[in-house]
Amino acid sequence: xxxxxxxxLRKAIKEYDNEKAExxxxxxxxxxxxxxxxxxxxxxxxxxxxxAFGRGDLWLPDLVGAADAMQAAMPIIEEEIKRTxxxxxxxxxxxxxxxxxxxxxxxxxxVCTLLTAEGFKVHxxxxxxxxxxxxxxxxxxxxxILAMSALMTMTAPEQKKVIEQLKKEGLRDKIKIMVGGGAxxxxxxxxxxxxxxxxxxxxxxxxxxxxxxx
Amino acid sequence: xxxxxxxxxxxxxxxxxxQVEAIHRGTLDVLQETGVLVYNExxxxxxxxxxxxxxxxxxxxxxxPGLVEECLRKCPSSFRVKARNPKDDLLIxxxxxxxxxxPGTDTVDLDTWEPRPPTKKxxxxxxxxxxxxxxxxxxxxxxxxxxxxxIPEVMKEIEGVALRIRNSTKVTIAIANNDIDMFTxxxxxxxxxxxxxxxxxxxxxxxxxxxxNACFLAAEYDLPSMIWDGATSGGTAPASLAGAVVLSNAExxxxxxLLQLLKPxxxxxxxxxxxxxxxxxxxPAFGEIGVSLHNVAFNQVWxxxxxxxxxxxxxxxxxxxxxFQLGYQKMMPTLLSALSGSSILQLYSSIYGEITAHPIQAIxxxxxxxxxxxxxxxxxxxxxxxxxxLINEVGPIPGHYLGKKHTxxxxxxxxxxxxxxxxxxxxxWVKTGKKSCIDYAKExxxxxxxxxxxxxxxxxxxxxxxxxxxxxAREYYRKKGMITDVEWESYKKIIxx
Numbered sequence: 001x002x003x004x005x006x007x008x009l010r011k012a013i014k015e016y017d018n019e020k021a022e023x024x025x026x027x028x029x030x031x032x033x034x035x036x037x038x039x040x041x042x043x044x045x046x047x048x049x050x051x052a053f054g055r056g057d058l059w060l061p062d063l064v065g066a067a068d069a070m071q072a073a074m075p076i077i078e079e080e081i082k083r084t085x086x087x088x089x090x091x092x093x094x095x096x097x098x099x100x101x102x103x104x105x106x107x108x109x110x111v112c113t114l115l116t117a118e119g120f121k122v123h124x125x126x127x128x129x130x131x132x133x134x135x136x137x138x139x140x141x142x143x144x145i146l147a148m149s150a151l152m153t154m155t156a157p158e159q160k161k162v163i164e165q166l167k168k169e170g171l172r173d174k175i176k177i178m179v180g181g182g183a184x185x186x187x188x189x190x191x192x193x194x195x196x197x198x199x200x201x202x203x204x205x206x207x208x209x210x211x212x213x214x
Numbered sequence: 215x216x217x218x219x220x221x222x223x224x225x226x227x228x229x230x231x232x233q234v235e236a237i238h239r240g241t242l243d244v245l246q247e248t249g250v251l252v253y254n255e256x257x258x259x260x261x262x263x264x265x266x267x268x269x270x271x272x273x274x275x276x277x278x279p280g281l282v283e284e285c286l287r288k289c290p291s292s293f294r295v296k297a298r299n300p301k302d303d304l305l306i307x308x309x310x311x312x313x314x315x316x317p318g319t320d321t322v323d324l325d326t327w328e329p330r331p332p333t334k335k336x337x338x339x340x341x342x343x344x345x346x347x348x349x350x351x352x353x354x355x356x357x358x359x360x361x362x363x364x365i366p367e368v369m370k371e372i373e374g375v376a377l378r379i380r381n382s383t384k385v386t387i388a389i390a391n392n393d394i395d396m397f398t399x400x401x402x403x404x405x406x407x408x409x410x411x412x413x414x415x416x417x418x419x420x421x422x423x424x425x426x427n428a429c430f431l432a433a434e435y436d437l438p439s440m441i442w443d444g445a446t447s448g449g450t451a452p453a454s455l456a457g458a459v460v461l462s463n464a465e466x467x468x469x470x471x472l473l474q475l476l477k478p479x480x481x482x483x484x485x486x487x488x489x490x491x492x493x494x495x496x497x498p499a500f501g502e503i504g505v506s507l508h509n510v511a512f513n514q515v516w517x518x519x520x521x522x523x524x525x526x527x528x529x530x531x532x533x534x535x536x537x538f539q540l541g542y543q544k545m546m547p548t549l550l551s552a553l554s555g556s557s558i559l560q561l562y563s564s565i566y567g568e569i570t571a572h573p574i575q576a577i578x579x580x581x582x583x584x585x586x587x588x589x590x591x592x593x594x595x596x597x598x599x600x601x602x603x604l605i606n607e608v609g610p611i612p613g614h615y616l617g618k619k620h621t622x623x624x625x626x627x628x629x630x631x632x633x634x635x636x637x638x639x640x641x642x643w644v645k646t647g648k649k650s651c652i653d654y655a656k657e658x659x660x661x662x663x664x665x666x667x668x669x670x671x672x673x674x675x676x677x678x679x680x681x682x683x684x685x686x687a688r689e690y691y692r693k694k695g696m697i698t699d700v701e702w703e704s705y706k707k708i709i710x711x
């Protein structure tokens with residue numbers, strides 16, 4: 001029975017079925033399954049989808065579809081983890097957002113979902129985030145990683161502003177910074193003093209692990 | 215004599231009349247059912263007064279179909295735009311086809327093919343080449359985004375407009391981000407030229423403040439507008455191309471309605487930068503076949519509306535080099551858009567996406583424009599061109615046509631001779647150093663840069679007025695905190711302040 005639910009969840013994510021994923025998550029709670037095992041099952045599924053994307057067997061709509069299905073189930077399982085007081089070892093805390101002036105969210109949200117699946121504690125601040133909002137969140141959550149997105153050439157320099165602000169306030173050395181988005185290149189990331197860049201969401205997850213040595 | 219090429223045959227159609235009607239009905243349905251978000255209080259009031267269903271709290275505006283159709287009818291099917299030198303005045307519509315450039319943020323290194331910011335001189339060089347090329351009929355915003363040395367972000371395009379006005383007499387475009395068109399419109403006016411107001415849509419179904427303000431500026435200064443829609447089909451628009459046409463049309467309509475409400479008969483063209491999404495990396499799939507299918511369908515629908523269209527997706531490619539891929543990714547959408555009734559083709563100077571551009575590419579594109587322009591003019595069928603008498607006179611071999619007066623007159627009319635193409639025979643090619651089209655384009659660029667002069671240059675008082683507006687803009691953005699003290703220090707060195 002339990003395995004049937006876990007297997008079903010895995011399948012729901014790999015078939016991009018939000019409704020099924022949500023229903024199975026609810027059933028998992030009803031049947032009092034260990035929420036950490038449920039989360040693991042989903043993580044395995046999303047990782048498989050990510051790997052297939054990496055190999056070129058799947059495409060962006062598949063990746064986003066799987067992430068959406070995972071997201072449909074996630075709040076239910078997270079709530080259950082909180083309720084039962086189950087301890088999930090966190091890989092680290094991430095503060096993420098799309099920079100000020102930019103309202104593009106698809107890529108950023110996908111990275112957040114995959115990071116969560118991987119085992120990071122992610123605080124997604126949303127889009128159009130000002131430097132001071134990033135800084136405040138970094139302090140509040142004692143973040144290990146800052147992940148910033150910018151799709152437009154005109155908003156990319158905003159990432160630099162945030163990094164400069166971090167330096168000014170003596171926070172730069174306490175945090176790893178990863179940047180991404182359509183307007184960002186490896187070279188630009190280096191130039192503005194970020195710690196890493198990757199053009200894809202699954203790549204961003206690997207990068208995050210590398211940055212904190214996990 | 216209007217600039218441009220006249221298309222002398224009916225446009226290519228890809229849709230049936232019923233399919234055009236279905237797209238139109240779908241557009242009206244989306245506008246009435248879902249409407250759009252409009253983040254602009256002034257516009258919300260205008261829409262409300264005109265009978266739209268406006269929610270001032272959520273900023274959602276829903277449009278009655280009758281109002282949209284009425285405003286479409288008010289758009290002129292053709293119009294003129296005034297340049298500083300009458301030789302550069304524009305006629306848009308009426309089967310006249312014009313070309314202009316697609317921007318690049320950076321220039322590209324021709325040895326490594328990597329992008330880098332242009333120097334100020336390189337920025338000006340590209341403007342001068344575009345000014346000199348006869349088939350570039352007006353200039354887009356940019357052509358590069360600023361230049362190296364430390365211009366604050368917000369000033370890059372304002373400084374860019376000043377460079378264009380100083381180095382070209384061709385009409386240009388005033389992009390609307392961060393109110394910069396408040397300054398650039400006045401700069402164009404100071405030089406005695408009109409400039410296109412440039413409200414851009416945000417997909418899906420959202421209109422942001424600055425972009426909507428551009429409509430108010432267009433009305434205030436009585437300017438022509440070019441509205442851009444750049445949805446990505448599969449990302450910010452449906453993956454189905456018909457659905458993508460519906461969505462981009464629904465995004466363009468609020469601007470059409472606003473422009474016509476503010477000033478009935480306002481001059482407007484709609485620019486189509488809808489691109490399929492590359493499903494591997496999320497970038498737009500520049501130059502791929504979906505670009506052309508969307509352009510052709512879009513042109514057909516807007517032709518029914520009687521609003522001139524701009525095919526904006528012709529210029530950018532996915533290639534990083536000037537190579538075979540770039541050639542077909544530019545030629546195919548440009549040709550199909552031209553055949554299907556675009557009034558304006560945005561072809562010149564871009565290489566990869568909106569990232570790189572180069573004057574060499576502009577010179578190569580001039581040959582594409584020349585070839586397509588020649589095709590659009592079609593072929594004449596008359597007693598003289600049928601040449602029956604001549605054929606009878608020359609007869610079979612050993613007769614030939616090379617020495618005939620008729621040949622001397624007609625070959626130049628019928629052939630377009632590309633300026634940068636390699637057209638040599640093998641022995642000639644070897645003897646002249648095995649040059650490629652890129653080598654010829656370099657030679658033409660050097661020739662242009664050493665001889666071309668802007669005609670007429672700005673007068674002293676025009677120059678002073680532009681400098682005054684630049685100063686005012688710099689102060690405005692310093693006060694707004696969009697130029698920081700650190701940025702100001704390096705910026706001062708560039709402007710000599």
